[in-house]
Each structure stands twice: as structure tokens, then as C-alpha cells.
Amino acid sequence: MEKHSPDDRKWHLAAKALTDSLTPEEQAEWEALKDDGLFQEDFARVKLYWERLQALPYRQIDVENDWKIVMEKARLDQEEPVSQGRPWLRYAAAISVFLIASVLLWRSMRGNFSKNDKPFLTTIVAPTGSKTLVTLPDSSTVWLNAGSKVSFNNSFGTDNRDIALEGEAFFDVIRNKVPFNVHTDQFDIAVLGTAFNIKAYKDDDKATATLVRGSLKVKRANLSGTKDEILLAPNDRLTLYKGAAAPSKASFTVKVDQKINAERETSWKDGWLSIEGESLNEFAVKLERLYDIKIVFSEESLKDYRFTGRIRQLSLEQVLKALSLTSPVQFSIDEKTVTLSENEQMKSKYRSLQMP
Structure with missing residues (x-):
């Protein structure tokens, strides 16, 4: 590279x-x-x-x-x-x-939204290696993180404000009498006017909803067929655990953390790379999406190292150098493949992995 x-x-x-x-x-x-x-x-x-x-x-x-x-x-x-x-x-x-793009949809589409139009679906994609800023037809804004997409129909902003999300997005919703609903595979979000972050990648073992301001109602179908509802206050984060903790689609484990630093959690949209108690394996998935690369581990034990902190989202090489300076991890880059391995000299000095 x-x-x-x-x-x-x-x-x-x-x-x-x-x-x-x-x-x-x-x-x-x-x-x-x-x-x-x-x-x-x-x-x-x-x-x-x-x-x-x-x-x-x-x-x-x-x-x-x-x-x-x-x-x-x-x-x-x-x-x-x-x-x-x-x-x-x-x-x-x-x-x-x-940052890649700011897609101002309402300028080109506002005149096309009417009840007489044939139904169609608009899908906006932020591929791996990029982020996208979108202004919706109701003037609400959405930051899409890498590997994410949102979809909505042509009556959005008039008859409904329903939007489907795959991946991670930060929403800043304009207050309106029409409720704003976000649908993911894991849960649904209902708001009127608020700012919040949702992380719901299909291949992750957990999904999160974090409230920055306003109020948020998280809905999830349970085994009886009804829906459980959880109300979040500012600086609350709901985490839904999947995988082994969720043996079926309707069975799940939920945790709500209060008084977290919501601004820090959503700082990815401002060019920061933040992690909080995440394993190196989880961090690697985040880097793969962000830089459109593949990360392989030469030793499986590396995946369990944990990190907390944040750094500026600069070049991939700079981020990996920061990682190697704060942990017994070294890296090599071959085109779009990054190999992580243990640094034996630093391993003996390793106590905690804290990124500045």
C-alpha cells in the first residue's frame, strides 16, 4: 500500500x-x-x-x-x-x-410524491469503504455508515415516514405530526422528533439503539405474538443480543445502559473511530466495513484482546499503526488484505489495551 x-x-x-x-x-x-x-x-x-x-x-x-x-x-x-x-x-x-456523498433527495423528488403516483421504493446505499449523508423528503437527515442502506416508498413525508434500515445510521428527525418509524430485522423504532443512532448489521451478534436527544420507543415482537415496548431517555443505549443468546427470532436478550456518552457513540459520522470494550475481532469487522478490506488473524488468541478509546479516522495504515503502538499487535498489508499477528516483544509488556 x-x-x-x-x-x-x-x-x-x-x-x-x-x-x-x-x-x-x-x-x-x-x-x-x-x-x-x-x-x-x-x-x-x-x-x-x-x-x-x-x-x-x-x-x-x-x-x-x-x-x-x-x-x-x-x-x-x-x-x-x-x-x-x-x-x-x-x-x-x-x-x-x-465521506463520499450528500444526497439531497427532496430537491429532485419532492414534486413527484403524490397519492396518484405508482408505488416505488427508493433505496440509498453506502457501500463498504464510504459514508453517505442523506436529506430525506421531510428534511430529516440520515448519516449512513459503511455497508449500510435505507429504503422508503414514494409516499414518505406525506402518508407515512416509514424507513427500513440495514446496517448503521444516525438519524436527526424533524418534528412532524406524522410519526417517524425505523424498521430493522431486530426491532422497530418510533419517534416524533429526535436524534438517535441505530446499529443493526445482519451479520453482527448484537444490535443497538442509542438516543442522543428527544425520546425513543423501541418495539420488538415476543414469543406470544405481541410486541414489547421499551422507552429510552437521552444517553440511554439499548443492546439486543443475538446469536447463542437468541435461540429464535422472537427470543432475545436485551440490556439498557443509562447515562452513556451518546455523543461519543455517534462520533463516527464526524470522522472519529470509537470503541468501548470491544474485542479485536469486533474492531476488525468495523475496519473491514470502513476501509473495504479483509482482515485475517495469524493467531486466534488475538481476537480476544479488548480496546477502549477513540482515534481520528485517518488512513488505514495510520489506524493500524496506532493499534500496534498500544498493543502487542503487528500488521502487514497486501493490497486489500490485512494480516494481524502478535508482537512477541510487546506481549511481555502488555497490561491493558487503551487507544488514546
């Missing part, structure tokens, strides 16, 4: 500028880049092609493929070979690794 240059930070900020998601601190960094004439020239070119995404069809949105279409147009219009000029296309493509 090639070594990432400091220019990656510029394009990380560029991605957030394109999606209007810069924090106050990042905004200051972005303003400072206005004096970088060469970068601003390249960014203006990327922004031009990025805006062409609005002309793409949005019945079925696949950010990864849409971005490839835009970048191919940029290559065709480029007069000189990339190798002879500044490598702006390579850094532009890196945007997809950090």
Missing part, C-alpha cells in the same frame, strides 16, 4: 465541505486552505464534476457507482494525463473513503 501524503487531510476537509458537514475547528482549517492556489484550482474542478451527481437517477442510489461515473467524466474531460500534472483525480477519489 502506498504511503499517504499530508494532502489526504486537505481532501478529507474537501469532502466535508462538499457535504456541508465541517465542524467549527475544521472550518478554520478549510478557510486557511483558501491561500493554497493549486489546491483550490483542483478543488474547483472536482466540485464541478461532483455537482453532476445531481443529474443522476435517484430511484436506486449507489454512491460508489455514481462516484465512479462522475470521476470517469472528469478523466474524459482532462486534457493532460494525470501522471504529467497534479494527481488531483487520485485525491478526489479519496473523498469516497472519508
Whole structure:
């Protein structure tokens, strides 16, 4: 894998500028880049092609493929070979690794929602290696984490506000008389106006719902066929355990943690990689989705190491270096495969694995 240059930070900020998601601190960094004439020239070119995404069809949105279409147009219009000029296309493509997209659906679809329209389903996908910011027809916003998707029908925002989720998403819901419902394979969420995070990947052994503000009602079918309801308060996190703890779809184990740091738990949307008492095996799954890679363990015992903390979501190599500096874990990278193994020299000094 090639070594990432400091220019990656510029394009990380560029991605957030394109999606209007810069924090106050990042905004200051972005303003400072206005004096970088060469970068601003390249960014203006990327922004031009990025805006062409609005002309793409949005019945079925696949950010990864849409971005490839835009970048191919940029290559065709480029007069000189990339190798002879500044490598702006390579850094532009890196945007997809950090934030990738802001899909403003309501601008292109609001006029099409009526009771007379034939039913159709809109699906928005954030593939592995990317995140997606979506503005729904009711002006609510959704951050989709890597390997996630949401679906809703053409009456969303009028007759209903029902949305189906696979994966992880942060919702900031606009208050409306029409209830907002999120449906997953594990449970259903009902709200009016609130901000919350749901993590419900099909291949994970647990699913979580975390409330940041407002109120949240979690519903789950039980063995009798009725639904159990659990009310969450801000900074509550509900965890539903699957796998061995759930012998059938209607049988499950639920735990509610109170007074957690909900802002930290949802900081993935702001470019942080946070973990809390997670095993290295769980952390590896998160990295695989985030960077679109495959992680293999040379020793099974490595999977049981546990970590707590957070680091900036930078390049894969930087994250793995932070891991190796704080634990007896070393890594090697071969294209899109990462191999983790024990560092025998550090193993004797190992006491606890705390990432800064």
C-alpha cells in the first residue's frame, strides 16, 4: 500500500465541505486552505464534476457507482494525463473513503410524491469503504455508515415516514405530526422528533439503539405474538443480543445502559473511530466495513484482546499503526488484505489495551 501524503487531510476537509458537514475547528482549517492556489484550482474542478451527481437517477442510489461515473467524466474531460500534472483525480477519489456523498433527495423528488403516483421504493446505499449523508423528503437527515442502506416508498413525508434500515445510521428527525418509524430485522423504532443512532448489521451478534436527544420507543415482537415496548431517555443505549443468546427470532436478550456518552457513540459520522470494550475481532469487522478490506488473524488468541478509546479516522495504515503502538499487535498489508499477528516483544509488556 502506498504511503499517504499530508494532502489526504486537505481532501478529507474537501469532502466535508462538499457535504456541508465541517465542524467549527475544521472550518478554520478549510478557510486557511483558501491561500493554497493549486489546491483550490483542483478543488474547483472536482466540485464541478461532483455537482453532476445531481443529474443522476435517484430511484436506486449507489454512491460508489455514481462516484465512479462522475470521476470517469472528469478523466474524459482532462486534457493532460494525470501522471504529467497534479494527481488531483487520485485525491478526489479519496473523498469516497472519508465521506463520499450528500444526497439531497427532496430537491429532485419532492414534486413527484403524490397519492396518484405508482408505488416505488427508493433505496440509498453506502457501500463498504464510504459514508453517505442523506436529506430525506421531510428534511430529516440520515448519516449512513459503511455497508449500510435505507429504503422508503414514494409516499414518505406525506402518508407515512416509514424507513427500513440495514446496517448503521444516525438519524436527526424533524418534528412532524406524522410519526417517524425505523424498521430493522431486530426491532422497530418510533419517534416524533429526535436524534438517535441505530446499529443493526445482519451479520453482527448484537444490535443497538442509542438516543442522543428527544425520546425513543423501541418495539420488538415476543414469543406470544405481541410486541414489547421499551422507552429510552437521552444517553440511554439499548443492546439486543443475538446469536447463542437468541435461540429464535422472537427470543432475545436485551440490556439498557443509562447515562452513556451518546455523543461519543455517534462520533463516527464526524470522522472519529470509537470503541468501548470491544474485542479485536469486533474492531476488525468495523475496519473491514470502513476501509473495504479483509482482515485475517495469524493467531486466534488475538481476537480476544479488548480496546477502549477513540482515534481520528485517518488512513488505514495510520489506524493500524496506532493499534500496534498500544498493543502487542503487528500488521502487514497486501493490497486489500490485512494480516494481524502478535508482537512477541510487546506481549511481555502488555497490561491493558487503551487507544488514546
